[in-house]
Amino acid sequence: MKQKYDVVVIGSGPGGLAAAIAAKRAGAHDVLIIERDVELGGILQQCIHNGFGVESLKRDLTGPGYAQRFINEAQALNVEVLLDSMVLEITPERHIIACGKEAGLVELDARAVVLAMGCRERTRAQIRIPGTRPAGVYTAGTAQRWVNIEGYMPGKRFVILGSGDIGMIMARRLTFEGATVERMLEIMPFITGLNRNYVQCLLDFNIPLQLSHTVKRVLGSKRVEAVEAVQVDERWQPIAGTEEIIPCDTLLLSVGLIPENELSRQMGVKIDPLTGGPYVDDGFQTGMPGVFAAGNVVHVYDLVDWVTEAGLIAGRSAAEFALGKRPHPSADEKTCRTKASENVRYVVPQRVNAEALTQRPVKLQLRVLHPIEEPVWVEARNGDDLIARQAERYARPGEMLSLDLPQKAYDAVRRAETLTVNVVRRRA
Amino acid sequence: MRQYDVLIIGAGVIGCMIARWLSRYELRILLIEREADVGMGASSANSAIVHAGYDPPPGTLKAITNVRGNAMWDDLAGELNIPFDRRGDYVVAVGAEELPALEQLMEQGRRNGVPGMSLISGAEMLRREPNLNPLTSGALWAASGGLCDPFAVTIAAAENAVQNGVTLLTETAFEAFVPGGIQTNRGVFGCRWVINAAGLNADAVMHHAGVRPEFRITPRRGEYAVLDRAEITIRNVLFPVPSAKGKGILVTATVHGNAIVGPNAQDIDDKEDRATTAEGLDEIWRGAHKLIPALNPRHTIATFAGLRACGNARCQTTGVNYDHDFVIEIPKPGFINLGGIDSPGLTAAPAIAERVVDLLKDAGLELKPRRDWNPIRPAPPRFCNLSTAQKAELIRRDPRYGRVVCRCEMVTEGEIVAAIHSPVPARTYDALKRRTWLGTGRCLGAFDMPRVVDILARELGIPPTQVTKKGPGSEFLVRETKSWDEANTDSHSVGAYEAKV
Ligand SMILES: Cc1cc2nc3c(=O)[nH]c(=O)nc-3n(C[C@H](O)[C@H](O)[C@H](O)COP(=O)(O)OP(=O)(O)OC[C@H]3O[C@@H](n4cnc5c(N)ncnc54)[C@H](O)[C@@H]3O)c2cc1C
Ligand SMILES: Cc1cc2nc3c(=O)[nH]c(=O)nc-3n(C[C@H](O)[C@H](O)[C@H](O)COP(=O)(O)OP(=O)(O)OC[C@H]3O[C@@H](n4cnc5c(N)ncnc54)[C@H](O)[C@@H]3O)c2cc1C
Numbered sequence: 049m050k051q052k053y054d055v056v057v058i059g060s061g062p063g064g065l066a067a068a069i070a071a072k073r074a075g076a077h078d079v080l081i082i083e084r085d086v087e088l089g090g091i092l093q094q095c096i097h098n099g100f101g102v103e104s105l106k107r108d109l110t111g112p113g114y115a116q117r118f119i120n121e122a123q124a125l126n127v128e129v130l131l132d133s134m135v136l137e138i139t140p141e142r143h144i145i146a147c148g149k150e151a152g153l154v155e156l157d158a159r160a161v162v163l164a165m166g167c168r169e170r171t172r173a174q175i176r177i178p179g180t181r182p183a184g185v186y187t188a189g190t191a192q193r194w195v196n197i198e199g200y201m202p203g204k205r206f207v208i209l210g211s212g213d214i215g216m217i218m219a220r221r222l223t224f225e226g227a228t229v230e231r232m233l234e235i236m237p238f239i240t241g242l243n244r245n246y247v248q249c250l251l252d253f254n255i256p257l258q259l260s261h262t263v264k265r266v267l268g269s270k271r272v273e274a275v276e277a278v279q280v281d282e283r284w285q286p287i288a289g290t291e292e293i294i295p296c297d298t299l300l301l302s303v304g305l306i307p308e309n310e311l312s313r314q315m316g317v318k319i320d321p322l323t324g325g326p327y328v329d330d331g332f333q334t335g336m337p338g339v340f341a342a343g344n345v346v347h348v349y350d351l352v353d354w355v356t357e358a359g360l361i362a363g364r365s366a367a368e369f370a371l372g373k374r375p376h377p378s379a380d381e382k383t384c385r386t387k388a389s390e391n392v393r394y395v396v397p398q399r400v401n402a403e404a405l406t407q408r409p410v411k412l413q414l415r416v417l418h419p420i421e422e423p424v425w426v427e428a429r430n431g432d433d434l435i436a437r438q439a440e441r442y443a444r445p446g447e448m449l450s451l452d453l454p455q456k457a458y459d460a461v462r463r464a465e466t467l468t469v470n471v472v473r474r475r476a
Numbered sequence: 477m478r479q480y481d482v483l484i485i486g487a488g489v490i491g492c493m494i495a496r497w498l499s500r501y502e503l504r505i506l507l508i509e510r511e512a513d514v515g516m517g518a519s520s521a522n523s524a525i526v527h528a529g530y531d532p533p534p535g536t537l538k539a540i541t542n543v544r545g546n547a548m549w550d551d552l553a554g555e556l557n558i559p560f561d562r563r564g565d566y567v568v569a570v571g572a573e574e575l576p577a578l579e580q581l582m583e584q585g586r587r588n589g590v591p592g593m594s595l596i597s598g599a600e601m602l603r604r605e606p607n608l609n610p611l612t613s614g615a616l617w618a619a620s621g622g623l624c625d626p627f628a629v630t631i632a633a634a635e636n637a638v639q640n641g642v643t644l645l646t647e648t649a650f651e652a653f654v655p656g657g658i659q660t661n662r663g664v665f666g667c668r669w670v671i672n673a674a675g676l677n678a679d680a681v682m683h684h685a686g687v688r689p690e691f692r693i694t695p696r697r698g699e700y701a702v703l704d705r706a707e708i709t710i711r712n713v714l715f716p717v718p719s720a721k722g723k724g725i726l727v728t729a730t731v732h733g734n735a736i737v738g739p740n741a742q743d744i745d746d747k748e749d750r751a752t753t754a755e756g757l758d759e760i761w762r763g764a765h766k767l768i769p770a771l772n773p774r775h776t777i778a779t780f781a782g783l784r785a786c787g788n789a790r791c792q793t794t795g796v797n798y799d800h801d802f803v804i805e806i807p808k809p810g811f812i813n814l815g816g817i818d819s820p821g822l823t824a825a826p827a828i829a830e831r832v833v834d835l836l837k838d839a840g841l842e843l844k845p846r847r848d849w850n851p852i853r854p855a856p857p858r859f860c861n862l863s864t865a866q867k868a869e870l871i872r873r874d875p876r877y878g879r880v881v882c883r884c885e886m887v888t889e890g891e892i893v894a895a896i897h898s899p900v901p902a903r904t905y906d907a908l909k910r911r912t913w914l915g916t917g918r919c920l921g922a923f924d925m926p927r928v929v930d931i932l933a934r935e936l937g938i939p940p941t942q943v944t945k946k947g948p949g950s951e952f953l954v955r956e957t958k959s960w961d962e963a964n965t966d967s968h969s970v971g972a973y974e975a976k977v
Contacts, residue, residue, distance in 0.1 A: 084880070134880045145864060149879040149889070153868035171920040176776065178752040183905075183945035183952050187922040194926050200940055200953040225957050269748060270949035297954075310883070313706065 054370040056158035061090020063343020064164030065118040066359025072125040074367035084134040089115035104353035159370035167305040167344035179265040184272030188214040188302040203298025213241035215302025220249035233261040322394035323347040329399040331365030337376035390470035402462035423474040430464035483667035487514035491673035492633040497829035499640035502844040510649035512947030513907040515630030521782025527820040528618035530585025535796040545827035556632035557855035559731040565621030565713035592619030627910035635899040636853040678815040695783040698739025699756040707775040710735035725763025737764035787816020860886035882924040884917020
């Protein structure tokens with residue numbers, strides 16, 4: 049191992065793998081991935097279901113299958129790898145401290161860093177379910193690891209709270225393994241994961257879903273014995289009289305993911321409260337010079353294809369920075385801000401440099417606040433001026449939307465201070 | 477029948493501290509605990525404040541043992557190598573009408589012998605804690621107040637006792653007195669003295685002994701919320717002005733850099749019911765907001781509830797009119813009776829232990845000091861508190877310290893393995909949590925749980941399906957995925973599940 053690298057990537061999920069590959073392709077010489085787990089691939093290794101790569105590779109792969117293609121490519125490009133090692137600290141000067149069972153304590157320096165730590169699952173207390181604290185309350189991802197990697201069943205009779213993708217996929221997986229999924233409860237009046245998972249995982253297996261329902265209480269002192277479900281009103285308040293005790297031995301939580309940014313925060317990278325990830329520009333550079341971010345660490349993606357795409361951009365930018373070809377945007381006056389506006393929860397990147405459009409289009413990624421089940425426009429405006437728009441058949445919070453700023457928008461973007469992004473009904 | 481000089485029922489902070497205090501003498505001591513680990517009762521679900529001692533009415537055992545216990549904490553923490561931070565505490569008055577209460581408290585504290593108290597102005601208090609309610613009118617400052625890690629104190633006391641020869645049996649429950657000893661679920665143990673340190677069940681134990689039939693313990697529940705240290709920094713211990721119901725809902729720092737808010741105080745019937753309630757959590761947030769309006773409930777990372785063992789014993793000091801005092805007595809030969817040890821029981825624990833030794837001495841038990849008694853309990857290494865050079869050195873000595881298992885609290889495999897093989901072995905997930913603080917961060921174990929179950933199974937030599945959260949009946953896993961036969965014969969009833977484990 050070397051003392052200094054051009055690009056060091058933290059995390060080896062699809063975001064990190066793509067970043068390392070792109071950095072190499074863009075001319076970075078020494079590229080290192082540091083991964084906490086004992087193998088490369090990130091969360092994909094426990095996603096043994098299919099559905100990966102449908103958009104970008106036009107193939108329907110399993111998670112490990114998808115990861116392997118990029119692992120092979122990274123190896124072919126001589127990307128160095130440090131496994132079973134966790135990054136403990138990064139300084140603003142990009143001095144990195146990591147430790148591992150075999151590696152010991154490792155210290156090295158990077159010309160550019162790509163943060164690709166993925167995300168973590170929201171937990172019970174963050175959504176405040178009162179009651180007891182028995183065994184049998186797990187996040188869906190923890191259960192997925194147990195079933196798919198370790199080979200153990202964490203229960204026999206499940207209630208799943210939250211209609212996120214992992215929850216739906218686990219509902220099907222657990223049914224395959226002989227368990228009973230009594231119910232899926234979702235506090236929102238719509239499912240929060242992909243529609244395709246709703247069809248393939250719930251409908252096809254007759255798993256009952258109750259929208260506008262939540263868990264009011266957990267019962268059982270040693271192991272979960274039941275949960276109390278309740279219907280909620282538009283303001284998510286329980287409706288008295290709708291309580292129902294559902295006997296079960298396990299409560300799975302699939303109530304959302306949060307970008308994992310402990311390291312980013314600790315090194316001083318500014319975090320967007322809307323996404324939970326760093327503010328980034330069109331090259332996925334954060335507010336800190338030479339620090340880039342890719343994948344779920346920036347915002348929670350729905351499909352792996354877009355994670356890979358983002359990783360490729362971040363890796364290329366990181367290599368350009370390391371090779372002295374890319375200034376930090378704060379040194380550049382010409383960036384314009386993107387702003388989530390009508391029915392938009394957030395937009396990534398938060399800053400766009402018009403100069404990027406001289407090379408290629410820039411893709412904005414966004415999520416809506418509320419579902420619109422009819423044709424919509426996804427549009428970017430500078431004040432009243434329309435800069436770009438794209439038609440979609442519908443807009444759902446569970447499915448990320450995107451909007452390409454075409455190269456011909458160069459002048460408009462250069463003039464703009466703020467691009468507001470809206471998702472509106474096409475009819476209106 | 478195994479024979480002991482002293483048998484202690486209950487391994488909460490009180491039982492463990494007494495065991496540790498008695499371990500300095502040539503005695504055969506047995507400490508029994510019905511749960512899978514020490515300190516699973518009130519001792520692990522409280523405010524963790526080492527109280528200064530201005531709260532209890534003068535002349536009560538609570539006042540005496542509180543002030544004495546508080547003074548003993550520096551030595552105690554030093555010898556046991558546990559976190560203790562004497563950062564002082566505040567009682568904060570909001571609005572002019574609460575000011576007189578501060579003077580009364582200060583006067584009460586003076587009579588109890590509390591050192592280092594003073595009254596400060598509202599403006600000064602707001603300077604010290606700018607987030608406080610702008611209506612803050614003044615505060616009582618008590619320099620001797622402190623913070624501790626309640627898990628650590630109980631575990632460290634137990635470990636030190638075991639290091640000095642005390643026998644500890646977990647999953648061993650007192651059932652009845654028999655001639656010359658007691659009956660448990662694991663058979664009969666003979667002993668010359670029995671010490672009742674059974675916390676919430678102290679009333680049942682003393683009734684078995686035929687003592688104080690009128691004594692009753694009412695479980696009084698207190699609920700808490702733990703706040704994410706990344707989101708909020710509280711540096712002080714902030715009490716509201718107390719009411720008839722107790723010390724009120726506080727907002728305080730913890731030794732781990734988090735903040736907690738709570739507890740409320742609700743009398744309940746069920747001594748096992750440690751569930752939190754929606755109403756209770758709302759109540760503690762109302763209380764917390766009275767002191768610090770800007771606190772955000774969304775920064776909660778965990779909630780928990782503890783049960784105070786609220787007794788009804790009248791204070792024995794003449795002229796003191798108080799009906800909830802500690803019981804610390806020898807009501808009949810061979811029986812040391814403790815009861816109603818609610819707050820400030822944690823603070824008072826060393827003083828109560830000292831008193832128990834004195835009672836035994838007065839009752840004629842021969843207490844011969846052991847020459848090899850070692851008061852020092854070495855602290856296991858805590859990876860995240862080490863310098864980079866120390867970390868490197870530790871990993872060189874034992875590579876297991878290089879693998880981080882709990883990423884939020886930075887707990888390594890080395891620390892986990894050390895806890896599993898410590899003098900009071902951690903055999904459950906929660907036992908590891910109390911020793912290493914793994915799983916207490918913002919992800920609440922979502923990341924570490926499968927890894928920790930694996931390590932426990934490996935180190936204990938049991939299949940992962942037998943690893944529990946907190947003892948039998950709380951297994952994490954039910955079977956291997958490929959055991960189809962079993963899957964197909966599963967009866968889908970929770971009752972059947974319970975019957976099987
Ligand atoms: C359960 C689940 C099911 C999914 N199903 C599908 C699907 O069917 N189809 C689809 O297209 N997409 C799916 N996705 C989405 C897609 O897999 C993810 O969006 C994608 O894997 C995210 O990639 P990432 O590189 O950002 O993060 P991750 O894959 O999470 O990788 C992050 C890596 O960083 C490492 N790391 C973190 N911190 C450190 C540190 N301090 N030091 C060293 N290493 C560190 C972690 O160990 C991890 O390996 C699914 C996601 C999940 C969670
Ligand atoms: C909400 C709350 C907040 C508090 N805050 C503070 C504070 O800030 N400062 C302070 O000083 N004090 C505080 N206290 C008080 C303090 O926590 C208690 O006084 C102290 O923990 C009591 O210790 P214990 O050993 O008597 O009880 P416990 O810790 O409950 O121990 C009793 C043990 O006996 C065992 N047991 C019971 N029955 C049997 C049986 N039949 N056989 C074998 N074992 C048995 C139990 O399992 C248990 O482990 C608080 C208490 C609560 C509940």
